[in-house]
Structures are given as C-alpha cells and as structure tokens.
Amino acid sequence: MNKIIRTPYVSFRPHTIRPKFSEQLPCDDRLAQRVAQPLFDAGVVIAAITERRNYDSGLKPRPYHDLRLLLQGEMRVEMGGRTYDLEPGDLMACPTGTPLRCSAGRKGTRYLYFFIEDRSDWEPLKKHGDYVRSFESAPVLFLLLRDTLDAMASHQPDTIRRAWQNSRMLIDLLRLEMGRGGSKRSEEGSALNRLVDDVTAAPQKPWDRQNMAARLHLSVSQLTRLFNQELGVSPRELVIRQRMQLATQELLNTNRKIESIAAELGYASFHSFTRLFTRHVGIPPGQYRARYRHPSLPASTPRSSEQSASAPASSTPRMRLRKISCLR
Missing domain, CATH: 2.60.120.10 (Jelly Rolls)
Structure with a gap:
C-alpha cells in the first residue's frame, strides 16, 4: 500500500x-x-x-x-x-x-x-x-x-x-x-512566552542572553533560572534546538549547500554547526540529508534566506525543532 x-x-x-x-x-x-x-x-x-x-x-x-x-x-x-x-x-x-x-x-x-x-x-x-x-x-x-x-x-x-x-x-x-501553559500566564510568564514565540518564529536572528534578559528586565542569571524553571532548558539550548529543527527542514526540502544553511542559521564555523547538529539529531547533516530525504519527494530548488525564513510550517514535512541564532 x-x-x-x-x-x-x-x-x-x-x-x-x-x-x-x-x-x-x-x-x-x-x-x-x-x-x-x-x-x-x-x-x-x-x-x-x-x-x-x-x-x-x-x-x-x-x-x-x-x-x-x-x-x-x-x-x-x-x-x-x-x-x-x-x-x-x-x-x-x-x-x-x-x-x-x-x-x-x-x-x-x-x-x-x-x-x-x-x-x-x-x-x-x-x-x-x-x-x-x-x-x-x-x-x-x-x-x-x-x-x-x-x-x-x-x-x-x-x-x-x-x-x-x-x-x-x-x-x-x-x-x-x-x-x-496555553494562555494562562502571569505577567512575567506572558513576557517569557512572547520571547519564546519570537525565538521560535525567527531563530536565525542573533539572539544573545544579555539582550534576552534585558527584554524581560532580568539579569542573565535570573533569565537562565526562569528558563530552566518554566521551560526546562537554558536560553542557549532553546535557540540551538530551534536552529536544528530549521536545519533539518532545509536539508530535506532544498538543495542548498550545508555551509550555506549553517551560515544562515548564525554559525560562521561549519564544523561547529556539524558538531551541534550531530549532537542533537544523532548523525551529521550530510548523512541526514542522504538518508531521510524520500526519493519520491523531489528536492526543491535553493531558496533565498527570505523565502526560507517566511515559509509556513505546513510546507515542510520534516522532523525536529525549529530555527536558530547564536547564544554564547
């Protein structure tokens, strides 16, 4: 069948x-x-x-x-x-x-x-x-x-x-x-949720912990504690996971070079990107593309960064988290 x-x-x-x-x-x-x-x-x-x-x-x-x-x-x-x-x-x-x-x-x-x-x-x-x-x-x-x-x-x-x-x-x-937790949040929780939504929508932006903390009127240590308490991950880990999700979508939906995908996601070093991708997904990006792109699904043509960032989730039959940026 x-x-x-x-x-x-x-x-x-x-x-x-x-x-x-x-x-x-x-x-x-x-x-x-x-x-x-x-x-x-x-x-x-x-x-x-x-x-x-x-x-x-x-x-x-x-x-x-x-x-x-x-x-x-x-x-x-x-x-x-x-x-x-x-x-x-x-x-x-x-x-x-x-x-x-x-x-x-x-x-x-x-x-x-x-x-x-x-x-x-x-x-x-x-x-x-x-x-x-x-x-x-x-x-x-x-x-x-x-x-x-x-x-x-x-x-x-x-x-x-x-x-x-x-x-x-x-x-x-x-x-x-x-x-x-849906829509039932405190004022602090609502602000955190808006921040998470923005990271999820555009993880390729250059997020850093200092700016994220300032947006919530917190210190970096308070921001990290809030993330761990409410979300179970650090700010840096959230951004990385969203980037890896977007990377899997790009690998399976486009013919773009892996170096180009890495650069768009905020990683100047191809080796750093490959190391993070392997740690989160289990195999290097090249192997992931070769193994999981279904032969009956023709590879799409390379997309511009604007097209990639704005493509709806419904257009990408993929697996993993969401998009990126570079927290240090």
Whole structure:
C-alpha cells in the first residue's frame, strides 16, 4: 500500500503498511520500550496516532494527563465546564482528575495523543490547568511521533537509534509547551512566552542572553533560572534546538549547500554547526540529508534566506525543532 497520508501540515508517504485505526507506543510493550524508552522514563504511559468515527469517550475524569493534537477532521471537547470545537492544529491539554469528554461524528477524526503520569516533573500541567490552543509546532510533534512509530514497525537498528533521539525531542517539545501553559500566564510568564514565540518564529536572528534578559528586565542569571524553571532548558539550548529543527527542514526540502544553511542559521564555523547538529539529531547533516530525504519527494530548488525564513510550517514535512541564532 503506497498511499500518501495527508494532514494540514504534511504529505507523508509511509514506508510500511500501518494499521487502519490506531498505532500505539504503550509503556508495557517490550518492543515499544526498546524503541522509545526515553518517553516512558519521562512518565508517558502511551503515545499514539489514531483515527475514530462515531466516537464519544463519555464525560469522566482521567487518571493521567491527557494531551491531544487534532490532525484531521473535527473533534468536540468538553473539559473543565467548557466546550471546545477543535480544528486541525489545535492542541488540548487536560490535567489528571479533570472531567473530559471527546467526541467525533461519522466523518471521523484523526489525532495523536499522549497519556502522562501525574508526576512532579509534569507539575506545570496541573498549575496551568486545562486549555485548548492552536499549536505552532504541530508538524514537528506529528513527525517525531510518526517516525518513532515507523521505527517500531521496521525493527531496524538504525531507525531504533533515531527513535531514541526522537523520543527525547518529543519530551523536550512537550515540556516546553507545558511550561508555557496555553494562555494562562502571569505577567512575567506572558513576557517569557512572547520571547519564546519570537525565538521560535525567527531563530536565525542573533539572539544573545544579555539582550534576552534585558527584554524581560532580568539579569542573565535570573533569565537562565526562569528558563530552566518554566521551560526546562537554558536560553542557549532553546535557540540551538530551534536552529536544528530549521536545519533539518532545509536539508530535506532544498538543495542548498550545508555551509550555506549553517551560515544562515548564525554559525560562521561549519564544523561547529556539524558538531551541534550531530549532537542533537544523532548523525551529521550530510548523512541526514542522504538518508531521510524520500526519493519520491523531489528536492526543491535553493531558496533565498527570505523565502526560507517566511515559509509556513505546513510546507515542510520534516522532523525536529525549529530555527536558530547564536547564544554564547
């Protein structure tokens, strides 16, 4: 079966035949543990991509934190005394113990979800409470989980190694979102969220810790502490991860030289860029391009930096984090 899976963000040609209705990474499955142990170490009970028709979960509190990202179709959510009609790209976060009901009609709905244990390291989820919002990193979340599920299906050593890296990046992405907590933020948290949004939107800019701290009216040490407390990463690490995400998109979507991609992302040294890319993605950029660019997806022509920076996430069927800059 060689069909193309389409979402609002990506067109994806499966390498393997997949179940029609649901694919799961459950914590009690030995193969899933081999493929995605970092997910389970972080408290994830199950991660899945599923499709439902004529679906009604019933209104009841959940024993786990429940995170869902709508990929296709529609879904109605009753949560915390409010009703939401989700659209593709919307993320729902429901802390443990909150009454939740999800439903879909006969046309069906396709979504991914995570059930997460009620642990202290996921406390921000409970602090911010339930919410629904449009999730700008939806393509990344989908592709990281998609690739991890493929690794479970393939049983190949190289894909399993990559799946471990993807699992870590999934946890990083979820922790980043949980630290931001939808729209329920203090004044300081709102300012931090705006800063993170700007870094995410244009990581290729020359961000540095001093300017970031000044923007929040904090010292550099206070900024670092705030990032670690709310997001689980340092300012420098956030920028690097967003750069590496943009790098993977450029490697798979364009014919640009790696040196050009590195320079646009703020790295004057090609070797420094290659070292960081290998540390975050698992293999050097040249190998990544050769291995993961699908032969049925023709390489696009080189793009200008303006085109690259402004291209919507929906045009890039890629895997990883987001864009760049150079924190020292």
